[in-house]
Amino acid sequence: MLSRAAPWSPSRSRPPGRAVRRLSDGDTAALAELVGADPVANVFVAAHLAAHGTAAGASSGAEIVGMFDGDGRLMSACWLGANVVPVEVPADHAQAYADVIRHSRRRFASIFGPAEATLAIFAELSGPAARDVRRAQPLLAMEGSPAVAPDPLVRVTTADDFDTLAPACVSMFEEEVGYSPVAGGSENYYRRVRQLIDLGHSFARFGEDGEVVFKAELGSVSPAASQVQGVWVEPSHRGEGLSHGGMAAVVEHARRLAPVVSLYVNDYNYKARASYRRVGFEQVGTFATVLF
Template identity: 50%
Template sequence: MTTTTTRVLEPADLDDALAVLRREPVANAFVASRVRVAGLDPWRLGGEMWGWYAGGRLQSMCYAGANLVPICAGPEAVRAFAERARRAGRRCSSIVGPAGPTARLWSLLEPNWGPAREVRANQPMMETSSLPADVPPDPRVRRVRRDELDLLMPACVAMFTEEVGVSPTAGDGGLLYQARVAELVTTGRAFARIDDGEVVFKAEIGAVTEYACQIQGVWVAPEHRGRGLSETGMAAVLHYALREVAPVASLYVNDYNLPARAAYRRVGLTETGTFMSVLF
């Protein structure tokens, strides 16, 4: 008989955790990037990493921080994670991950945690390992300089509010969000086209591992939409990402955002999976 157990992983479990993350390196890029930098210490990681064991081997995990993220989780592991999450109470602002396990996790948690503010059940995950063949990169898209943070922040806040439905300045006045944007600028992973002091296009490379990176925060100023700037801008970001950061670039997008999906396809991104997000 196969015995199962669930426990909080510790720093000594790092090699086993990385082996699980490598099984789906693109889908797991967000969590893997955090583990790569912080290890498994909850204080540095910003949350606990729950491990599900079968027959004494680590098979699945769940990151429990600001987000709740199931990792390589089958139905039995999802049930175990849901039970632990129920006992702990909701501490996260979202549940996000591959659609199958995320949907199962939410179905078990909704009776206790619901209702959610919004459920996005179908978010295509797109990826590419090739530079855009048919769309030239916008030569004006470049890395944002540190002295341009104040210029970039309003665009980031506008993007976040438009995408998530709430402002990132709520609660702490945006201090944590500004710190995250500043980190991306400092590490050279924030990109923008800035015309006459105005951010026209922007995007960031959020998660980075040796296998893949994840592009986020793609945004075009409303008054400049419909001019193809998202395509040429994304082409520029992909040149940076694939040449300097990782061999695969990915992102996930809302299924109803048809213009964005079309733009991403034109720069060579293909749909390879489905994510799901539950927003509180």
């Protein structure tokens, strides 16, 4: 995690002819235009705008900072919450955002987003050690019906499924990230699991004994695109092809909310990439993730 530092002030991050500041409600239209430049890559912040209707900070305490040119036009932005998420950040803006991050009092679990911006910001931080740097994560997307038949047993989960679903979510997180999301307290993580269930963004197939055998969620949903996360098959059921039909079912559910369905995957996860390709996903970009 990033260490605490002095509070950030806008005057510390002003390249010649540019200004970096926190966004406010008055910047909402400009931020919407910015995320619209790439609705798939920017779906995380686009989903915030769709849910809250403002570029101002979220109730969670997260905020968005942006770089403006000399005419006051928003050129790029960066979400600062539990994670750092760049929005249309070119490499030459990275130092300014790194300065904001370095002088904030926040602790971040990760930086993720388009690879060039993510890795440039991390390089400019030149201090915090990362637990893992995933430099090339194919960003995949599809529009239209899946190429394989959806699994009819995959359904939207309900509040009654929480006690069965939550352990599967924890297992997926531990496999993917390398530590337990409930270590030191489970309240925040389980709140997020419940939130996704309440939103209708959580999907699962349950086995004969009631156990979760496949699951996935929509982590971000905007009017233009959704992003799938947390895809997981119970270990004893791997190799049975559940992910093909399962992902096809998730796509069908997601298309009711937004026309484009996306996700990003580790480049070394060849089996998952082959499965997504079979369902109909194609690479549209490259993400990177820095885990602290």
